[in-house]
Amino acid sequence: MTEIAKGSYERGVTNRVRKTPALLRALPAILPSVMFCVVLLLLWEGMARYEASPLVPSVGEVAAEAKRILSGGLALQQIGITLGRILLGFSVAFSLSIILGIVAARNVFARRFLEPSIILGLTVPGLVWALLCVIWFGVSLTTPVVSIALGVFPALVLHVIQGVQSVDAELIEMAKIFRLSRRDKFLHLWIPSLLPYLISGSRVGLSLAWKVIVLVELFGLSNGVGYQLNSEFSSQNVAGVLAWTIVFWVVMIVIEYGILQTLEKRATIWRRVAAT
Amino acid sequence: MSAPITFASIGKSFRRPHSPKPEMVLDNFSLHIRSGELLALVGPSGVGKTTLLHIAAGLEVPDIGSITVGSSGRPARLGMVFQQPRLLDWRSVRTNVDLAATAAGKDPKRGLALLNAVGLADYTEVYPTSLSGGQRQRVGLARAFAVEPELLLLDEPFSALDELTARRLRLLLQELWKQAPPTGILVTHNMLEAAFLADRVVVLGGKPARIREEILIELRRPRHPEDPALFEAHRKIMTVLTSIA
Numbered sequence: 001m002t003e004i005a006k007g008s009y010e011r012g013v014t015n016r017v018r019k020t021p022a023l024l025r026a027l028p029a030i031l032p033s034v035m036f037c038v039v040l041l042l043l044w045e046g047m048a049r050y051e052a053s054p055l056v057p058s059v060g061e062v063a064a065e066a067k068r069i070l071s072g073g074l075a076l077q078q079i080g081i082t083l084g085r086i087l088l089g090f091s092v093a094f095s096l097s098i099i100l101g102i103v104a105a106r107n108v109f110a111r112r113f114l115e116p117s118i119i120l121g122l123t124v125p126g127l128v129w130a131l132l133c134v135i136w137f138g139v140s141l142t143t144p145v146v147s148i149a150l151g152v153f154p155a156l157v158l159h160v161i162q163g164v165q166s167v168d169a170e171l172i173e174m175a176k177i178f179r180l181s182r183r184d185k186f187l188h189l190w191i192p193s194l195l196p197y198l199i200s201g202s203r204v205g206l207s208l209a210w211k212v213i214v215l216v217e218l219f220g221l222s223n224g225v226g227y228q229l230n231s232e233f234s235s236q237n238v239a240g241v242l243a244w245t246i247v248f249w250v251v252m253i254v255i256e257y258g259i260l261q262t263l264e265k266r267a268t269i270w271r272r273v274a275a276t
Numbered sequence: 277m278s279a280p281i282t283f284a285s286i287g288k289s290f291r292r293p294h295s296p297k298p299e300m301v302l303d304n305f306s307l308h309i310r311s312g313e314l315l316a317l318v319g320p321s322g323v324g325k326t327t328l329l330h331i332a333a334g335l336e337v338p339d340i341g342s343i344t345v346g347s348s349g350r351p352a353r354l355g356m357v358f359q360q361p362r363l364l365d366w367r368s369v370r371t372n373v374d375l376a377a378t379a380a381g382k383d384p385k386r387g388l389a390l391l392n393a394v395g396l397a398d399y400t401e402v403y404p405t406s407l408s409g410g411q412r413q414r415v416g417l418a419r420a421f422a423v424e425p426e427l428l429l430l431d432e433p434f435s436a437l438d439e440l441t442a443r444r445l446r447l448l449l450q451e452l453w454k455q456a457p458p459t460g461i462l463v464t465h466n467m468l469e470a471a472f473l474a475d476r477v478v479v480l481g482g483k484p485a486r487i488r489e490e491i492l493i494e495l496r497r498p499r500h501p502e503d504p505a506l507f508e509a510h511r512k513i514m515t516v517l518t519s520i521a
Contacts, residue, residue: 174362178376270403
């Protein structure tokens with residue numbers, strides 16, 4: 001109690017002395033990332049002006065394209081479709097990898113059985129899954145879901161296996177001695193121990209899913225960000241390709257900072273309280 | 277409420293890595309602990325003290341022989357204090373104690389009362405990581421007593437603490453013990469601690485382990501850490517230990 005109370009007291013003091021708005025106080029944390037974006041834009045603009053070619057559109061042109069796809073609501077609609085497919089495929093892979101990961105981590109036979117499939121999965125390019133699924137399942141929803149699940153599962157299951165193996169054996173023993181219920185063990189021992197691994201697995205998994213879905217939409221589907229990218233490409237609209245990429249990139253950043261990092265902070269709050 | 281415990285003709289071997297022959301730690305080993313008695317197991321490292329404790333905890337199964345805890349058929353309520361407190365660092369102090377209490381079918385209020393008793397009333401909602409080593413072990417004690425144990429296992433419970441803190445916690449353990457004495461097994465390398473806490477000290481030696489000596493500590497509780505009789509008992513235990521080493 002005193003530790004927490006002391007922490008908030010100190011924060012209270014700095015607030016009163018400085019009286020700075022929240023945004024300004026957050027500046028040191030976000031400044032480097034903002035600087036990266038500015039440097040990237042400047043370099044791009046410099047290159048565009050130097051090349052002076054329609055193949056390298058200026059920052060302004062890309063921004064105008066982004067505005068065009070956003071203003072009609074087209075971008076949000078298409079991103080919604082793509083994101084929905086990602087979440088579906090990702091959920092399938094996530095559930096499977098939790099079950100199989102726990103089994104593999106606790107059973108040597110299961111781990112050795114699963115190992116080749118993980119290595120195979122990690123080395124097969126997303127492009128191959130996309131092509132095969134389009135051939136096998138055509139334009140149905142099965143295509144994106146299965147190909148994403150196949151593309152994401154190996155990385156996710158590796159994280160789960162690592163997470164399960166990292167659960168403190170002494171705590172498992174403790175839970176056994178005090179006869180904690182299966183539910184309590186799951187909620188208070190397994191999930192909190194696994195959570196950091198699940199979050200970092202999701203981070204890798206979501207980025208892999210994005211790389212697969214773009215290909216699936218490009219080859220086999222008639223909507224979604226991948227399809228839009230392809231149609232801009234077909235009409236040789238480089239600014240359009242860049243605009244779609246950037247808009248989707250922004251969505252992924254929102255997911256990263258809004259969901260994953262928030263979850264991560266909540267999951268590890270006990271470590272930071274200890275550090276005060 | 278407490279449960280008597282009987283080790284009957286226990287045999288246990290371990291196969292060490294890179295060793296072709298299994299090593300027999302216990303062979304035809306028998307020991308009875310009365311209900312409400314606190315028994316200290318002492319002896320050289322590797323003699324099988326922890327194995328006995330693990331067998332009592334159900335973490336290991338003897339190769340032959342049997343162990344009986346309690347007289348009724350149901351498993352006895354078990355509390356244990358480990359060398360390291362083994363707390364769930366991501367759950368509050370209170371949740372740590374409550375989880376054990378509710379698993380044993382006890383009212384969670386009992387957990388709170390015990391945190392009070394161990395002097396942590398102001399720390400119930402903090403994470404264990406913000407506590408000192410001594411405070412963490414207090415949580416461990418509160419958890420072990422929160423289940424109202426019939427059998428209490430103490431695995432070098434205070435060996436990781438500085439002497440002054442350890443001494444305070446031994447007094448606290450004595451206090452908690454008095455309220456509803458469970459049957460207890462204490463494994464320790466601190467002979468003065470064994471003398472202070474136990475009713476009977478069993479000195480183990482040899483391979484497979486044999487009981488070399490049993491020393492009764494017939495002192496009324498509460499005991500005082502400076503009682504000359506404890507030093508006398510300590511001397512006796514040490515004499516036996518040095519003679520078998």
